[in-house]
Amino acid sequence: MKPIADCRFYGILDTGYVAGDRMVAMAHSLIGGGIDILQLRAKKETPEAILSMARVISPICRKAGIAFILNDHPALVRESGADGAHVGQEDISVAEARRLAGPGALVGKSTHSLEQALATAAESPDYLGFGPLFATPTKPEYTPIGTAEIAEVHARVTLPIFCIGGIKESNLPEVIAAGARRVVIVSDLLRADDPVGKTAACRTLLGA
Numbered sequence: 001m002k003p004i005a006d007c008r009f010y011g012i013l014d015t016g017y018v019a020g021d022r023m024v025a026m027a028h029s030l031i032g033g034g035i036d037i038l039q040l041r042a043k044k045e046t047p048e049a050i051l052s053m054a055r056v057i058s059p060i061c062r063k064a065g066i067a068f069i070l071n072d073h074p075a076l077v078r079e080s081g082a083d084g085a086h087v088g089q090e091d092i093s094v095a096e097a098r099r100l101a102g103p104g105a106l107v108g109k110s111t112h113s114l115e116q117a118l119a120t121a122a123e124s125p126d127y128l129g130f131g132p133l134f135a136t137p138t139k140p141e142y143t144p145i146g147t148a149e150i151a152e153v154h155a156r157v158t159l160p161i162f163c164i165g166g167i168k169e170s171n172l173p174e175v176i177a178a179g180a181r182r183v184v185i186v187s188d189l190l191r192a193d194d195p196v197g198k199t200a201a202c203r204t205l206l207g208a
Helices: 020-033 047-064 074-080 094-101 114-121 150-156 172-177 195-206
Strands: 009-014 037-041 067-071 084-087 106-111 127-130 161-163 183-185
Touching: 009 020, 009 195, 020 037, 020 047, 020 195, 037 047, 047 067, 047 074, 067 074, 067 106, 074 084, 074 094, 084 094, 094 106, 106 114, 114 127, 114 150, 150 161, 161 183, 172 183, 172 195, 183 195
Parallel strands: 009 037, 009 183, 037 067, 067 084, 084 106, 106 127, 127 161
Antiparallel strands: none
16 A cells, blocks of 8 residues: 555545445546545445445555545444544544554544644644635535645644645646645546546646
8 A cells, every 4th residue: 555655646435426326436537547545435324334335445445555544434444444534623533533443544634724733743643634725515614724824734744734625626736836745636526527537637737
């Protein structure tokens, strides 16, 4: 599996955009386009349904050599074959997520400001999410934080930081110019007519 420190492009299979019968095809598309990490985010699904989906996606990611992350359900990590879990800022601590996910599991955590990023870095997650940078239909309840703090958060936090929230091919150059080294892109990939091509185009902008 590619080390998190070497990963730059994070994709999310979000059931808000991708129906269950398209999950496998979309996973292959995102991987084929060049993502480094894949997360399953199924906010409205039961743990049983998430487990069922994860068991199908996990071996696809393993074969591709990329990390597979579950959103919000660290207790399902071992049973699903996932490599780790991602938790929200208002959810459980990183330590509790590690306990639930099991030895060796990856744990990422969302942050929504420089102050939160500094505080959360002290919990020693494997990586941070930082955003939402722009308005996004995925998280309409969050106020966009913009790009002004990207350079400073990278200067003050040594963990891998994945900028997230409303990022798309059209504004990716702006995000990179502001200092981002790693990004998460969701709807722009999942809604694309050609998700492989869209993912590859964004990968090209990010570089190797």
